[in-house]
Amino acid sequence: MSFASNADLGPLVRKLETLVDLSDQEREAVLRLPVTVRVLKADQDIIRDQDRPSQCCLILTGFACRYKTLQGGKRQILSFHIPGDVPDLQSLHLEVMDHSLGTLTESRVAFIPHGTIRAFIRAHPSIGDVFWRDTLIDAAVFREWVTNVGRRDAYGRVAHVFCELFVRFEAVGLNNGDSYGMPITQAELADATGLSTVHVNRTLQALRANGLIKTENGKVVIENWGGLQEAGEFDPTYLHIRKRAA
Amino acid sequence: LTRVPRYFFHVHDSVDLLDEEGTELAGPDEARAEAVVIAGALLRDVGGRFWNSPDWRLWVVDEAGRGICALRFSAEHP
Numbered sequence A: 001m002s003f004a005s006n007a008d009l010g011p012l013v014r015k016l017e018t019l020v021d022l023s024d025q026e027r028e029a030v031l032r033l034p035v036t037v038r039v040l041k042a043d044q045d046i047i048r049d050q051d052r053p054s055q056c057c058l059i060l061t062g063f064a065c066r067y068k069t070l071q072g073g074k075r076q077i078l079s080f081h082i083p084g085d086v087p088d089l090q091s092l093h094l095e096v097m098d099h100s101l102g103t104l105t106e107s108r109v110a111f112i113p114h115g116t117i118r119a120f121i122r123a124h125p126s127i128g129d130v131f132w133r134d135t136l137i138d139a140a141v142f143r144e145w146v147t148n149v150g151r152r153d154a155y156g157r158v159a160h161v162f163c164e165l166f167v168r169f170e171a172v173g174l175n176n177g178d179s180y181g182m183p184i185t186q187a188e189l190a191d192a193t194g195l196s197t198v199h200v201n202r203t204l205q206a207l208r209a210n211g212l213i214k215t216e217n218g219k220v221v222i223e224n225w226g227g228l229q230e231a232g233e234f235d236p237t238y239l240h241i242r243k244r245a246a
Numbered sequence B: 001l002t003r004v005p006r007y008f009f010h011v012h013d014s015v016d017l018l019d020e021e022g023t024e025l026a027g028p029d030e031a032r033a034e035a036v037v038i039a040g041a042l043l044r045d046v047g048g049r050f051w052n053s054p055d056w057r058l059w060v061v062d063e064a065g066r067g068i069c070a071l072r073f074s075a076e077h078p
Helices: A010-016 A024-031 A114-123 A125-151 A154-171 A187-193 A197-209 A225-231 B028-052
Strands: A002-005 A035-040 A045-047 A055-061 A064-069 A075-080 A100-103 A106-112 A179-181 A213-218 A219-222 B006-012 B055-061 B067-072
Touching: A002 B055, A010 A024, A010 A055, A010 A125, A024 A055, A024 A125, A024 B067, A035 A055, A035 B067, A045 A213, A055 A114, A055 A187, A064 A187, A075 A125, A100 A125, A106 A114, A106 A125, A154 A187, A154 A219, A154 A225, A197 A213, A197 B028, B006 B028, B028 B055, B028 B067
Parallel strands: none
Antiparallel strands: A002 A035, A035 A106, A045 A100, A055 A106, A064 A075, A064 A100, A179 A219, A213 A219, B006 B055, B055 B067
């Protein structure tokens, strides 16, 4: 299903406002961006490794990930993406995709042509700075994930991922108090943390048994935020979130 | 369309932790290979705590509950 529309681009505004203050004029301009919206089922590719895209995608609802596939079918999830994220912003300057981007749950995705974004940045240079800032933070997240997957034990890795997502959901106002929706499977969490499903399963049991989180119906409930941060050695500085959604 | 078999990797360290999720693998050979990989990763995280309950073991069963393999570590220190 695909349709052009005056889709509500509120998620993008909320995301950008975690990075800078937008003027009323800039906010209006973002909301008026012409986009094409598609509804994608779970586990569908949005764009694949080696593709040469002519547009960027904005997650409006749902949950997506960037990933690489290895020989033999193994997969590494590189990052998770939530509403307001533009996970393939790099395609504006790097012509060929060096990884894939896909949905994890049913998602509404807005596509914005590269030409539109370029014209938009020319008309609003400060938005160009925001996109640059977002790209730098993207790199900071990868540095954190390399550290996480390379050196932390399973308990710390999984705790760190839960901490990061909680802070990111909260920043765009998509948390529900101490909980947030994360309807992904243990196999997907395993692909993100470089662990086996069995190891993730045991780790979740340990995090629950220690009273740090509860998981229920695709939701993560933070039971002990301080304890979870400590378990994941989590310091949110690398997310560089300036302010939280009202 | 053949169904991919599912294997369950149970672990005993200080307590029994049963795998209720299971993992899809092509067959018993793959399950036996995966058992070694999983045991290695789990033991790496256990580290020195291993000595608190050195009767660590991992065993694999298929969906019918048939044993596929068991890994035990023979551990001693003077």
